[in-house]
Amino acid sequence: MGPTPKKILLVEDEDFIKELYTRQLTKAGFAVKSAVDGQSGLEALKAETFDLLLLDIMLPGMNGLQLLREFRTQNPNSPMITILLTNLGQEAVIKEGFELGAQAYLIKASYTPDQVVNEVKNALFGSQPPSSIPTAQ
Amino acid sequence: MQPEVKTKKTLHIKIALIITFAVITPGIAGLFISLTPILYLLAGVLSSVLSIIILFWILQPLSALIKSTGVFSDGKLNHRIDIRSGDEFEEAGNSFNTMADKLSKTIQSLEDERDTAVSDKNKFSEILSSVIDGIIALDFNKRVIFLNEAGKQITGYTETEIYGKPIDQFIHLFRDKEEILSKIYCTASFNQSTQLIGKMGKQTRINLVTTQVGSTVQTNLSCILVLHDLSREEELEQMKLDFVSMASHELKTPLTSIVGYLSVFLNESKDIPKESFDLLHKAFTAAQQLQTLIQNLLNVNKIEKDQLSVSSGPIDYLPVLSKAVEDLRSQASQKEIILTLIPPAQNLPKVLADQVRLGEIITNLVANAINYTNPGGKVEISTTVSPNAVQTVVADTGIGIPKEAIPHLFGKFFRVSSQTQQAKKGTGLGLYIAKSIIEKLHGKIWVESEAGKGSKFYFTIPVVTQSAGILNRDKFDSEAIQTGSLNY
Numbered sequence A: 001m002g003p004t005p006k007k008i009l010l011v012e013d014e015d016f017i018k019e020l021y022t023r024q025l026t027k028a029g030f031a032v033k034s035a036v037d038g039q040s041g042l043e044a045l046k047a048e049t050f051d052l053l054l055l056d057i058m059l060p061g062m063n064g065l066q067l068l069r070e071f072r073t074q075n076p077n078s079p080m081i082t083i084l085l086t087n088l089g090q091e092a093v094i095k096e097g098f099e100l101g102a103q104a105y106l107i108k109a110s111y112t113p114d115q116v117v118n119e120v121k122n123a124l125f126g127s128q129p130p131s132s133i134p135t136a137q
Numbered sequence B: 001m002q003p004e005v006k007t008k009k010t011l012h013i014k015i016a017l018i019i020t021f022a023v024i025t026p027g028i029a030g031l032f033i034s035l036t037p038i039l040y041l042l043a044g045v046l047s048s049v050l051s052i053i054i055l056f057w058i059l060q061p062l063s064a065l066i067k068s069t070g071v072f073s074d075g076k077l078n079h080r081i082d083i084r085s086g087d088e089f090e091e092a093g094n095s096f097n098t099m100a101d102k103l104s105k106t107i108q109s110l111e112d113e114r115d116t117a118v119s120d121k122n123k124f125s126e127i128l129s130s131v132i133d134g135i136i137a138l139d140f141n142k143r144v145i146f147l148n149e150a151g152k153q154i155t156g157y158t159e160t161e162i163y164g165k166p167i168d169q170f171i172h173l174f175r176d177k178e179e180i181l182s183k184i185y186c187t188a189s190f191n192q193s194t195q196l197i198g199k200m201g202k203q204t205r206i207n208l209v210t211t212q213v214g215s216t217v218q219t220n221l222s223c224i225l226v227l228h229d230l231s232r233e234e235e236l237e238q239m240k241l242d243f244v245s246m247a248s249h250e251l252k253t254p255l256t257s258i259v260g261y262l263s264v265f266l267n268e269s270k271d272i273p274k275e276s277f278d279l280l281h282k283a284f285t286a287a288q289q290l291q292t293l294i295q296n297l298l299n300v301n302k303i304e305k306d307q308l309s310v311s312s313g314p315i316d317y318l319p320v321l322s323k324a325v326e327d328l329r330s331q332a333s334q335k336e337i338i339l340t341l342i343p344p345a346q347n348l349p350k351v352l353a354d355q356v357r358l359g360e361i362i363t364n365l366v367a368n369a370i371n372y373t374n375p376g377g378k379v380e381i382s383t384t385v386s387p388n389a390v391q392t393v394v395a396d397t398g399i400g401i402p403k404e405a406i407p408h409l410f411g412k413f414f415r416v417s418s419q420t421q422q423a424k425k426g427t428g429l430g431l432y433i434a435k436s437i438i439e440k441l442h443g444k445i446w447v448e449s450e451a452g453k454g455s456k457f458y459f460t461i462p463v464v465t466q467s468a469g470i471l472n473r474d475k476f477d478s479e480a481i482q483t484g485s486l487n488y
Helices: A013-025 A038-047 A064-074 A091-099 A114-124 B010-032 B036-075 B088-130 B149-155 B231-268 B276-304 B317-327 B328-332 B353-371 B401-407 B416-420 B431-438 B466-471
Strands: A005-009 A029-036 A052-056 A081-086 A104-107 B134-138 B144-147 B172-175 B189-196 B202-210 B223-229 B314-315 B339-343 B352-355 B378-385 B389-396 B446-449 B456-464
Touching: A005 A013, A005 A038, A013 A029, A013 A114, A013 B231, A029 A038, A029 A052, A038 A064, A052 A064, A052 A114, A064 A091, A081 A091, A081 A114, A104 A114, A104 B010, A104 B352, A114 B189, A114 B231, A114 B431, B088 B149, B088 B466, B134 B149, B134 B456, B144 B149, B202 B401, B231 B276, B276 B328, B276 B353, B314 B353, B317 B328, B317 B339, B317 B352, B317 B378, B328 B339, B328 B353, B352 B353, B352 B456, B353 B431, B401 B446, B431 B446, B431 B456
Parallel strands: A005 A029, A005 A052, A052 A081, A081 A104, B339 B378
Antiparallel strands: B134 B144, B134 B223, B172 B189, B189 B202, B202 B223, B314 B352, B378 B389, B389 B456, B446 B456
């Protein structure tokens, strides 16, 4: 990791998840900002530049895909990496996310926060050794 | 019954007397009184007139008889004649009365029978109308001869529109887009769910039962179709599925937090007392099991709705296998089971599958193996490559599966424990889901097992052939990150 921490915007409406991901990503050395809905997420994206967007799809009001579409329309050349966070993942939704420039998607339920951090690192810096849950001694 | 009545001849005598009177009177009068021809003629006329008057008087009962016959035939069956002329007319009157008695009794009994028949008919048509299933009866020429109320509602037709007309001109029955009315027409034991298309293309999902009637040509009844409307049931089923889906999604959200927080806590709390660590670890394991359970419920829901979409694309198998196995390692060690993923002897080719679905299959099989293996046992996962597929074996040293249970093993909600009365947890959904997914991926799944000696679950996933690789090279091939389910 370089001297300036990579900036991540996390858009997630579930407080616990948002808090947990923010904590783990911050601990991993990222500069994390968060938003709880599509509208404030979009405003945050307008206010500053991020290296990576962790975007929940199911959001109150403007949903994740609408946010992404809006952002891509305004910033067609942004190098920001987008990872979709989802619990629902209908094929069409994911496909639409990819068409809007998302690089990847992951399912919150089957990834532990540390695995999520690992995927973020992968996306930003290339392959990382996999993390796994500790086993009982 | 009636003794033969000796016919009176009184009337004959009466008429004979009158004629005699009419002819003889003027003659006799002529004998005693000398009459001019004119007077003689006058007397003749007078006596004739008198005779006719008397005749009319005699015949008067006849008109009474005629009148009464008329009244009776007009339907007044209680009407009787009262003639007391003492002659044949009286006799005719009595005969008439006897006949009228008998006739009205016969008519009464016919009417009673008719009433009974009508009330029976009403009763039966009432019964048929009250049946909530549609009933259509057909004659030997496939023409509709009966349609009950429910039948009208399901088909949209009324009796007048459809009676006497061939059924296949009005109603179409489809099973998987195939018109079946002509094929199944009154086969002995047809009982299946079909799509009925009635008036103006009205579609109804029904269960159709056909019955061949062994009737004579006289009744001209050859077939009865019973249509059971499934739309309400399907609506309820849909509501149930929607509810399960909604509830499962709602349960997942907090559970994701629980599992997330616990995993972070466990990762960071190496220095807490072992006992406390173990307690929390058990909570973590249980929460993970709950996640799998909810995921299984959602999957079954999808299978039921025929919405389980599996996107088949070329993927690296080993990372998927490793992640699924590693995620269960803590569960295995808690039960003191040795979980081993034997590294493949050669590089695995890319397989045509859906990463997340494939992960679910492995998770289900390995979790089952752990579940049904006693502490100290082993669960081993290995892979072999054939030209067309990668075969994976999940072998355990567990309690095994009784022979009689094996044919039912991949059915929904089936649990070996329910047969052997061994209390084991599980919903019995895992293998059903695994089979459904594997089949969608064009693979195979089977089991070899012996009670008490452990089980070996095998499954194959097709490998990417050159042409398939080209066909499936779409956006989902992105190797950026190992991610993603496509269908929740």
